[in-house]
Amino acid sequence: MNIEKLAELFKKFPGIGPRQARRFAYFVISKNNDYIESLMSAINVARKSVKRCDQCFRLFEIKKSEKTCDICSDSKRDRSILMIVAKDIDLENVEKSRAFNGQYFVLGGPLPILEKEPEKFMRINEMLTRVEQLLNEGILNEIILALNANTEGENTALYLENKLSIFKDIHKLKISRLGRGLSTGTELEYSDSDTLNYALRNRF
Amino acid sequence: MNIEKLAELFKKFPGIGPRQARRFAYFVISKNNDYIESLMSAINVARKSVKRCDQCFRLFEIKKSEKTCDICSDSKRDRSILMIVAKDIDLENVEKSRAFNGQYFVLGGPLPILEKEPEKFMRINEMLTRVEQLLNEGILNEIILALNANTEGENTALYLENKLSIFKDIHKLKISRLGRGLSTGTELEYSDSDTLNYALRNRF
Amino acid sequence: MNIEKLAELFKKFPGIGPRQARRFAYFVISKNNDYIESLMSAINVARKSVKRCDQCFRLFEIKKSEKTCDICSDSKRDRSILMIVAKDIDLENVEKSRAFNGQYFVLGGPLPILEKEPEKFMRINEMLTRVEQLLNEGILNEIILALNANTEGENTALYLENKLSIFKDIHKLKISRLGRGLSTGTELEYSDSDTLNYALRNRF
Amino acid sequence: MNIEKLAELFKKFPGIGPRQARRFAYFVISKNNDYIESLMSAINVARKSVKRCDQCFRLFEIKKSEKTCDICSDSKRDRSILMIVAKDIDLENVEKSRAFNGQYFVLGGPLPILEKEPEKFMRINEMLTRVEQLLNEGILNEIILALNANTEGENTALYLENKLSIFKDIHKLKISRLGRGLSTGTELEYSDSDTLNYALRNRF
Numbered sequence: 001m002n003i004e005k006l007a008e009l010f011k012k013f014p015g016i017g018p019r020q021a022r023r024f025a026y027f028v029i030s031k032n033n034d035y036i037e038s039l040m041s042a043i044n045v046a047r048k049s050v051k052r053c054d055q056c057f058r059l060f061e062i063k064k065s066e067k068t069c070d071i072c073s074d075s076k077r078d079r080s081i082l083m084i085v086a087k088d089i090d091l092e093n094v095e096k097s098r099a100f101n102g103q104y105f106v107l108g109g110p111l112p113i114l115e116k117e118p119e120k121f122m123r124i125n126e127m128l129t130r131v132e133q134l135l136n137e138g139i140l141n142e143i144i145l146a147l148n149a150n151t152e153g154e155n156t157a158l159y160l161e162n163k164l165s166i167f168k169d170i171h172k173l174k175i176s177r178l179g180r181g182l183s184t185g186t187e188l189e190y191s192d193s194d195t196l197n198y199a200l201r202n203r204f
Numbered sequence: 205m206n207i208e209k210l211a212e213l214f215k216k217f218p219g220i221g222p223r224q225a226r227r228f229a230y231f232v233i234s235k236n237n238d239y240i241e242s243l244m245s246a247i248n249v250a251r252k253s254v255k256r257c258d259q260c261f262r263l264f265e266i267k268k269s270e271k272t273c274d275i276c277s278d279s280k281r282d283r284s285i286l287m288i289v290a291k292d293i294d295l296e297n298v299e300k301s302r303a304f305n306g307q308y309f310v311l312g313g314p315l316p317i318l319e320k321e322p323e324k325f326m327r328i329n330e331m332l333t334r335v336e337q338l339l340n341e342g343i344l345n346e347i348i349l350a351l352n353a354n355t356e357g358e359n360t361a362l363y364l365e366n367k368l369s370i371f372k373d374i375h376k377l378k379i380s381r382l383g384r385g386l387s388t389g390t391e392l393e394y395s396d397s398d399t400l401n402y403a404l405r406n407r408f
Numbered sequence: 409m410n411i412e413k414l415a416e417l418f419k420k421f422p423g424i425g426p427r428q429a430r431r432f433a434y435f436v437i438s439k440n441n442d443y444i445e446s447l448m449s450a451i452n453v454a455r456k457s458v459k460r461c462d463q464c465f466r467l468f469e470i471k472k473s474e475k476t477c478d479i480c481s482d483s484k485r486d487r488s489i490l491m492i493v494a495k496d497i498d499l500e501n502v503e504k505s506r507a508f509n510g511q512y513f514v515l516g517g518p519l520p521i522l523e524k525e526p527e528k529f530m531r532i533n534e535m536l537t538r539v540e541q542l543l544n545e546g547i548l549n550e551i552i553l554a555l556n557a558n559t560e561g562e563n564t565a566l567y568l569e570n571k572l573s574i575f576k577d578i579h580k581l582k583i584s585r586l587g588r589g590l591s592t593g594t595e596l597e598y599s600d601s602d603t604l605n606y607a608l609r610n611r612f
Numbered sequence: 613m614n615i616e617k618l619a620e621l622f623k624k625f626p627g628i629g630p631r632q633a634r635r636f637a638y639f640v641i642s643k644n645n646d647y648i649e650s651l652m653s654a655i656n657v658a659r660k661s662v663k664r665c666d667q668c669f670r671l672f673e674i675k676k677s678e679k680t681c682d683i684c685s686d687s688k689r690d691r692s693i694l695m696i697v698a699k700d701i702d703l704e705n706v707e708k709s710r711a712f713n714g715q716y717f718v719l720g721g722p723l724p725i726l727e728k729e730p731e732k733f734m735r736i737n738e739m740l741t742r743v744e745q746l747l748n749e750g751i752l753n754e755i756i757l758a759l760n761a762n763t764e765g766e767n768t769a770l771y772l773e774n775k776l777s778i779f780k781d782i783h784k785l786k787i788s789r790l791g792r793g794l795s796t797g798t799e800l801e802y803s804d805s806d807t808l809n810y811a812l813r814n815r816f
Binding site (some may be wrong): 001002003005006009012013015020022023024025026027028030035036037038040042043045046047049050059061087088167189 | 627632634648
């Protein structure tokens with residue numbers, strides 16, 4: 001039963017089904033003490049040293065005892081533009097692309113369709129607070145809703161647009177979305193109408 | 205040997221390997237006369253009634269004995285803009301999306317990387333002739349290179365841009381490409397740098 | 409419409425969906441006359457020169473005007489054992505393995521579950537006639553039901569066992585099936601109970 | 613860096629690549645204390661309560677302080693037959709099939725091709741000791757090498773046959789392998805020669 005209990009907990013890992021959860025259980029039982037101690041220590045160290053930034057809410061590694069991440073506290077980054085993403089891993093991938101030099105906000109997850117309690121899935125109030133902070137600085141003029149190009153992402157974007165609409169008129173804030181079109185690898189033969197329409201509108 | 209010969213010919217069908225070619229051979233041998241006669245007659249009828257348009261070079265079904273397809277001879281379509289595609293099936297998919305109301309030209313295929321005889325893969329001279337025809341009408345002001353967002357499509361676009369550069373200065377012709385960005389279904393977490401860069405540039 | 413009609417006929421090819429059928433239609437329309445004439449001629453030649461053997465009902469290439477295939481008329485092959493297969497391609501694969509030197513009978517297809525008219529799917533009467541012929545020679549002592557190891561194959565085997573049961577007692581005919589166990593590539597971790605049970609029973 | 617270190621350790625989990633390892637790192641950092649404490653406690657409990665049996669070397673859950681697993685100490689199980697498997701998960705799947713009621717030995721892994729130090733991958737000495745123990749009881753008469761039907765499994769079986777050959781003559785011990793043939797789902801059309809040969813030999 002102890003193997004089952006352990007497998008049950010591994011099933012909560014992202015993308016892990018019952019079979020692989022069971023293999024994980026066998027794996028951690030079979031491994032030597034050194035590995036298991038390293039793993040547990042690494043989890044504890046990471047959980048202590050990695051905190052959510054009090055401004056963008058991304059996970060970052062604390063050096064001393066700072067509460068704000070290196071992106072938010074970097075004076076060279078553009079404070080006139082804020083990108084809202086669903087997850088840490090989205091932010092990480094945008095950073096890797098070096099395509100963006102502004103501020104971020106990590107919502108914590110996309111909004112499932114027909115969800116009645118969005119606050120359970122996303123840091124809405126924290127987001128509104130952060131937008132107000134930046135607006136008070138008097139520099140912010142655009143928010144990019146950087147969400148996945150699927151129905152959940154669309155749902156999230158519509159919800160956020162509604163939430164952010166109050167700032168639009170008062171502060172002349174622009175609310176934009178990521179450009180649509182052919183992504184790398186897309187073939188015309190297999191493209192859907194939406195993608196082709198955007199690709200034609202955004203031709204360059 | 206006759207089965208082998210037949211399978212050999214079916215291997216040339218698009219996307220068909222030796223195993224399926226063999227199944228096709230057995231299939232046409234086993235089928236009743238009615239089906240085979242229908243198939244051969246349909247091939248002959250289609251080959252006779254379907255011709256390449258003398259302007260855009262797409263395949264179309266002749267009604268009387270016209271040489272120009274219904275798109276090229278449709279007076280309601282915009283003659284100021286020409287979309288160049290690699291294949292008939294690309295044109296068909298763009299038409300289905302209803303995103304475009306201009307003229308087309310079907311090249312006949314993308315240009316393989318490092319290919320030394322592009323004319324073998326694409327109707328270059330026919331394309332140049334068609335562009336000149338449209339320029340002589342005095343209305344054409346943009347050519348869209350509508351190619352797949354992969355290395356072969358990129359290679360083809362570069363080759364065409366070079367070929368068309370002569371018209372750019374003389375006629376103030378704009379040469380554009382399809383917009384890049386998130387295509388339907390794209391997730392930020394898995395997007396490459398190119399796609400993210402374009403998505404940020406084309407935000408809306 | 410002629411393209412559609414042609415695509416409709418290609419959709420009947422084994423394993424071909426609407427999209428690929430359409431590509432096939434474009435393909436045969438675009439190809440040069442030489443290829444199309446070769447293809448049609450190869451189909452006609454194959455259909456004329458390839459006949460079903462009057463004993464095993466496999467397709468084979470006629471050399472002169474013989475009605476019996478080279479396997480059935482080969483005096484070196486064992487006439488005491490008959491393998492019943494569903495399709496020509498099954499027979500072909502068994503021959504390639506060189507594992508069997510007896511006689512064959514090609515049924516024409518497996519029996520779908522709950523099918524009420526088995527004769528429409530399989531040459532039952534021809535099979536019974538062939539079995540009687542071989543029994544009259546006085547040598548036949550085993551029939552192998554060589555069917556796929558899936559529910560349809562199982563269904564077919566049960567049906568055939570019933571049909572052949574009349575010969576079992578009169579002629580002391582053995583009715584067998586192909587051995588079950590680990591097939592090449594099978595991993596223990598992913599094997600179902602049936603396979604493991606057979607593998608244990610057939611250990612060697 | 614602490615995230616990287618943690619991801620590095622998750623990369624050792626079976627079947628986990630760098631991307632998923634990183635997601636796991638984010639996952640354990642983001643989860644609440646309750647979950648992490650449950651996970652760590654479950655790992656510790658499982659590692660303490662799950663031991664390798666001193667006879668078959670499978671992992672099993674200790675009830676009191678026994679050293680021998682419930683299978684090895686079950687007097688109803690047949691002691692005349694020993695099945696050697698590569699991994700715990702293989703044993704588990706054979707047990708689930710209820711096809712076998714004898715003794716087991718878990719080697720610890722298959723032998724990679726061309727490996728020069730087999731002892732690093734498999735408990736060879738422990739296996740030989742276990743076989744001698746059972747032989748001394750005077751009941752053991754067969755060892756089944758139950759390995760995957762792939763090249764690594766074949767390699768392991770050959771190695772074990774050689775190692776066990778000393779017992780064959782002295783004790784009239786039978787060394788067998790799992791039966792080969794069609795496994796559930798196998799289609800004749802796609803079967804390799806080995807599988808067909810075995811299927812014919814093992815027909816029933």
